[in-house]
Amino acid sequence: MCRDALGVLQTLPSNASKRWPDLTLRELAAKARAEGIPAMSAANVNEYMNKLSTLFNWAVKEEKITRNPAKGLRIADLVARRDKRKPFSTVQLRRIFNAPIYRGCRDDGVGFACAGDAKPRRARFWIPLIALWSGMRQNEICQLHTADVRKVEGILCFVVGRGEAGDKHLKTVASERLVPLHPELIRMGLPQYVDERRRAGDTRLFPELSLDGYGHYSSRFSKWFARFLLSCNAADERTCFHSFRHSFRDALREAKVEREIVLAMGGWTSPLGSGGASVADTYGKGFSTQLLFDAIANVEYPALDLTHLRL
Template sequence: MYLFRAPNSTYYTRICLPKSLRDNGFPFDLKISLLTKRRDEAVERNFILVPQLRKLIDNAFQEYNPSTFRDNVDVLVNQVRDSFTLRDTVRLPVRQVRTASSLQSQTVTMIASPATKTKTIITVKKAFAKFIISKQHAKVRPLTIEQLKQRTEHFLSNLTSRCVSQVTSADAIRFRDRLYQEGRSYKTNKDYLASCRQFFKWCKQMKYVTDNPFQDITVQEQAKKKSQDEERERWSITDLVKLYRSSAFQSKPDEFKWITTIMLYQGLRPREACQLRVADICNKEGIDCFLISEDGQDQHIKTASSLRYVPIHPILIEKGFLDYVANRKAARCIQLFNYKPDGKWQDWSKRYCQQFGRLQAAIGMPANARPTAYSFRHTFIDELKQKGIEESLVAQIVGHTHQSMTFGRYGKKYPMQKLATVIRSVTFLELESSREMI
């Protein structure tokens, strides 16, 4: 994302879209005129426009198809432009391929449409079927679609309204109250409402409804018996030593041990580690790194923030990880490990997690009373937290969206050298002194 000045001296904002979106028919980038030839004014308008565009791009991974995305961008840009005080410019096109006159015509239409509030008459059942098809066309992951179906159908199954336009906020409130009575967790109830909200947001975009009945419906968070930190169990050093020094772990193939160690020392999600390709071990700014992306066949990342480079921890290099990579490359392997997408949801980490659970049981770690494979990531993050590492640094390393608007939207990425220094600070001396680590 950057600010640039066109040959006619007008300033533009340009944002490149992630490759995963471009591969699914989304535009390569967004070039948007800021309607000014003054740099100070352009910078101010850029600060207003970019956060809202970024939110659209983040939502595009699950909520939009390319056509809807372009329409939403146009609507957003025109709304933001209405707040601009025009001085020495006239309205310019949202995209360079459009003319000013066509944009003005579209703007007039969009301004007039809220007054008429026309909507298409369609049944709830038919609208929901179209919604699911839209998600499938947008290449949303099957697991995400199944969750949307299950949660939204829980609401739709008790509806008395046949037409989707007849659903009201009162229906949404009754559903929220029913969720309370059914005894699910706060997070689960929140997910149920979010799925319904997403469906009716799509209905509004399709002009099936004039308002989203779930727009302002929220769930009340109950007092927790455990803090968030306690809920996210991490590995104790005692359990780590027990795991690594066990004969059950040592008898596992190298790939199993490398995946375990990568999650512990790099903070990768299980799926991110299991789906790594040989080509994902690369050099960035002179530092050996993992590339976490979805460029490979069947690779997936959780969000746009998950796309990242992660410097390789020195302990992995010391224990021979780059030699392992070289051997896979010499054997002309595409994948770094032999795990494949498995199960109904094509989960790269399913088989690894099953193997890991059986290993834990074998060494006396009973189910429901032990840390999980995902807990390696929690352990890595907690180690950085205890060392007082800045949250924005941790977020870039582990692929979280940073909550701060200043850091998240306008701050540049940290250089690899700085990330490498942070990663080196994670140590488990009791493990590293052991010859049996890998």
């Protein structure tokens, strides 16, 4: 059964069930083969198999089955690590954070790429900065509530979770975590922005972002960010918004932050479950908020000057 599932997954296109919701998975696989539709990446196939394996591990633990039939079922990822998405270069980061929206623009709507006197600080200003200094995923940031930025053990943190109503999307169980605000975000005035939104009666931190048909707040922002990179000459085929996350992890490594803390703070797990941490290792391990803050406070980008963004 599991090998059969792996075979079907290997031929499925990306977002297949969203693009053709009326077809079964087998029908989707057959359609893809017949029409030559490119299949999803090996990394995505392995991620689905990881989730299936996790379910069977639970079943073994509960003594519902005797062994995990999905154990070890993976496909080779032939895309070289160096050819996958990469961190932003220092040159790219300088171009991004010296663009008109960070230096003075006409407005943060259609005039975001035109130099001007306006310095609006809303979603398009804050989301890239939060990603740079926290490593949070794009949708994690876009769906934040004002209540998700609060003090925990006396330290201001992003509380990344599904919310009381379960109305937020997280990639993995390990994604639920605390991320202390980096001192640079505090110097730039993020706490004041959060207070402004609260005084305005906004539940969501970025109320101008709208929900798409799949329950995500990041879709339109993602498309805008791709245009933004082009507008400031920072576009590259191997970088995208997720590159902030890679840059942040590199910065943690440069700061010599303990590996377990890195995994916990980023919500990272090992793609194959070996050589990395499990969910139990990366979440709920008991790191104090102070320890997390001390780690993130060491993150820096020495060749990047952002003093013009401080209040």
